[in-house]
Amino acid sequence: MKDEITRLARRALKTELDTLRKAGAGYRHDIAALKRQVAALEKGRAALEKQAHKNAPTPSPSVNGEPAGKSLRFSAKRLRAQRKNIGFSAEDFARLLGVSAQSIYNWETGKAIPRRQQLEAIAALRGIGKREASSRLEANA
CATH class of the missing domain: 1.20.5 (Single alpha-helices involved in coiled-coils or other helix-helix interfaces)
Incomplete structure (x- = not known):
């Protein structure tokens, strides 16, 4: 069964x-x-x-050494080198860019990344010499 x-x-x-x-x-x-x-x-x-x-389509011609329409890259080391080449302190460089000195410190240490408008201001300062930077700083003051 x-x-x-x-x-x-x-x-x-x-x-x-x-x-x-x-x-x-x-x-x-x-x-x-x-x-x-x-x-x-x-x-x-x-x-x-x-x-x-x-x-x-081919990119449009460059403006201020930067290709138009291309995204801006940021490097903390290059920002510090740019500031040192001009011979500015972080505070003076901040006044030149219209930001705080703490922002410059944060950018250079990699704790923060600048916004698009600030990146454009940094890019506009590329290639200027000490005299030009000093005259711009005095003009801002």
């Missing part, structure tokens, strides 16, 4: 498991097809980006 119950239970389970196995195989097939489709779309997207990059 016990053997007969076991046999019938296995038979019922086998039919249920077969349908589950078939469904699982179908899902794996669908997933593989979707992966192939995603790979093809990614390849097409990369080709379009490459083509768009080739056909990108």
